[in-house]
Amino acid sequence: MTDIVNNFLLMYQGNHEMINNVNRFKILFHAKRGIQELNYDALNEIKALELTVYDDLKFVLPSDYVNWVKLSLFKDNVIRDLVENIQVQSATQYVQSGSSTFTYDGSNNVNTQTSSLDTSRTDGSLKSIYLNDVREEAVNPGCNNCEDDIYESRIGARYGLNTETANFNPTFTIDKANGVINFDSTMANQQCILQYISDGMENGNDANIKVNKLFEDYLYAYIKYSLLNNKFGVQEYIVNRARKDKQALLRNAKIRLNNIHPSRLLMNLRGENKWIK
Incomplete structure (x- = not known):
């Protein structure tokens, strides 16, 4: 990042250029915005992070x-x-009075409490439509209530399997507002690996921000x-x-970034002549 800003100041800014008398912080700001736009669109830098999910079932x-x-x-x-759970896994619950009105604290903010949905999810009592339900009645189904068929007897687990919910591993939902991933109770005290697209800002450390050489000219043009x-x-x-x-x-850099190796293509084509019995 430092090299990008310094090179722009030396080569694209001056008395004989269209851009002059520009503060360094403005160039730095637009350079960061350009790198973020690249990561949103073309670069898609993928990082991997491994963390332990504890009893709160949050990542x-x-x-x-x-x-x-x-x-x-x-x-x-x-x-x-x-797989991502298609059901609601977390909610915010407001504290209500006997007349169903919301209650407020001294700062006039509504009072909240842990929702029943979150409590059921963390203690393992929340019913699941997925195959990872480890409750006793799900493992040994004995359906006495037809309304619970979809949960307790695993309909579709043996006949007419629903592929959308055919997953025996833990499930998750992403809460973007609170910046966490919520898991079901089967993920407690397990290791989770998150592969995600980064914005390239490296937690605000400008010294660690890097950009692909193929996008260097584009970044100068973006700042300009x-x-x-x-x-x-x-x-x-x-x-x-x-x-x-x-x-x-940007178009030229995208074309150059099409990293198609003949060896990778060959590996994908190795089984094309395999007979299917």
Whole structure:
């Protein structure tokens, strides 16, 4: 990041350039924004983070998290893929009075408490439509209530399996508002591996921020366009030319980044002549 800013100040800013008298912090800001846009679109830098999920069944998302790629359970030296739960797994519960009105504290904020849904999920009593329900009545189904058939007798586990819920591993839901991943009770005290797309900001440490060499020219063009676009008195055709340069360099970098190795393609084609019995 330091090299990017210094190179821009030396080569693209000065008395004989279209950009002059620009503060360093503005260049640094637009450089970071350009790197973030690259990670959202083209680079998709994937990181892996391993943490232990304790009894609270929560996995705190890292600060540079953008989107998840895969969550896995690491158990018995085997990586097992997890699936996202389609059911609600967590909720906020407001404290209500006897007349069903909300109660407030001294700062006029509504009082909250741990919801019944969260309590059921953490203590293992929450029923699941997935095959990972380890409650006794699910393992040894004895259906006495037809309304509980879908949960307790594992309908579809043997006949007409529903592939959407055919998962025996723990399940999860992502709470983006609170920045955590909520798991079901079968994930307690287990190792979880999160593969996610990073925004490239490296937790705010500018010295560790890096960019692919193929995108270096694009990043300079992005900074140049952003400065000209926000500067007063710049002719519109100059701004449009800078925008077109930025877009063209991004397309070229994407083409160059298509990392197709012949050896990888060969590995995928090795079984094309295999007879299917």
